[in-house]
Amino acid sequence: MSSPAPVLAAGAVCWREAADGRVEIVLVHRPRHRDVSLPKGKVDPGETLPQTAVREIAEETGLSIALGVPLGDVRYRLPGGRRKVVHYWAAEVEPMAIANSTFAANDEIEELRWVTLDVARAELSYPHDVEIVDRFAALHAAGDARSFALIALRHGKALPPGDWDGPDSTRPLMQRGLTQAAGIAAGIAAFRPARLVSSPAERCLRTIAPTARLTGLDVVEEPRISQDDWRPEGRRVAKVVRTRLARGVTAVLCSHGPVLPQIVQAVAAATDPIPGGSRRRALERAASLSVGEYAVLHVSAAHPDAGILAIEVHSPSE
Numbered sequence: 001m002s003s004p005a006p007v008l009a010a011g012a013v014c015w016r017e018a019a020d021g022r023v024e025i026v027l028v029h030r031p032r033h034r035d036v037s038l039p040k041g042k043v044d045p046g047e048t049l050p051q052t053a054v055r056e057i058a059e060e061t062g063l064s065i066a067l068g069v070p071l072g073d074v075r076y077r078l079p080g081g082r083r084k085v086v087h088y089w090a091a092e093v094e095p096m097a098i099a100n101s102t103f104a105a106n107d108e109i110e111e112l113r114w115v116t117l118d119v120a121r122a123e124l125s126y127p128h129d130v131e132i133v134d135r136f137a138a139l140h141a142a143g144d145a146r147s148f149a150l151i152a153l154r155h156g157k158a159l160p161p162g163d164w165d166g167p168d169s170t171r172p173l174m175q176r177g178l179t180q181a182a183g184i185a186a187g188i189a190a191f192r193p194a195r196l197v198s199s200p201a202e203r204c205l206r207t208i209a210p211t212a213r214l215t216g217l218d219v220v221e222e223p224r225i226s227q228d229d230w231r232p233e234g235r236r237v238a239k240v241v242r243t244r245l246a247r248g249v250t251a252v253l254c255s256h257g258p259v260l261p262q263i264v265q266a267v268a269a270a271t272d273p274i275p276g277g278s279r280r281r282a283l284e285r286a287a288s289l290s291v292g293e294y295a296v297l298h299v300s301a302a303h304p305d306a307g308i309l310a311i312e313v314h315s316p317s318e
Helices: 049-061 095-099 117-123 127-141 175-189 202-215 235-247 260-271 277-287
Strands: 007-017 023-030 035-037 040-042 070-077 083-092 111-116 147-154 195-198 219-221 251-255 294-300 308-314
Touching: 007 049, 007 127, 023 049, 023 117, 023 127, 040 049, 049 083, 049 175, 070 127, 083 127, 111 117, 117 127, 147 175, 147 235, 147 260, 175 202, 175 294, 195 202, 195 235, 202 219, 202 251, 235 251, 235 260, 251 260, 260 277, 260 294, 260 308, 277 294, 277 308
Parallel strands: 007 083, 147 251, 195 219, 195 251
Antiparallel strands: 007 023, 007 040, 023 035, 023 111, 070 083, 147 294, 294 308
């Protein structure tokens, strides 16, 4: 008999820089568990992990956050033996979000505290939470806690070319593609993009439309990342990527299977021209997205030419 699937959860190291320059993070006291932990919670049906992290932080702390660099996961056994996997991200909390926090003590979270990293290490109830704090501390010590991302998004499942009589650029999404587009919107929004850029092809515009509605952002059509404009040398795509990197804000580039490897390679060439083995495999995965998937390539705001900080790939909730 196969073992049951692990319980999936997501959370964040919510951090700020205090007036004296010290870094502080949020801890929560849970009276039912009689512990002090990092804020997190279980994935709800139909959610993706980034979506869960943002929702759980809002529910447990009243803070509105944007996800930054992923800090990995922790794995442990629940009472009864079932496995649990918790994924974490770094998330800088803006002063306005703190001022607008809706947190009030309740049966689940009795107290929320901002503490220094050393205090957090001493007060956290579980060694695996301390491990996550240590990962964040290393990121901050390197000057890379503040980051932005380029999100490479492949359009959802489209009508096959043989079933469409019109120009390829007008080929629509199938119902599955529309479902995929709806399923990725909240996950992409969790990284709080400032710009949405898309191939003018109908299947790309339809894929990014739910994200545009959720974020309130307009979609900028960019022919240079369309399949019709694809060229094997990729210079036009690289120029688009360099422009987005120079802006230093999180942006989504919605494109096609043949173009996405050029987008990913352009980010690598501009930030990390000779990636190591594990990074090379992650880049290959990001460049080979299935329909409806997206890759998040995190770049340091302070050191944008010092290499990609992290790469994560997410699939739609269908």
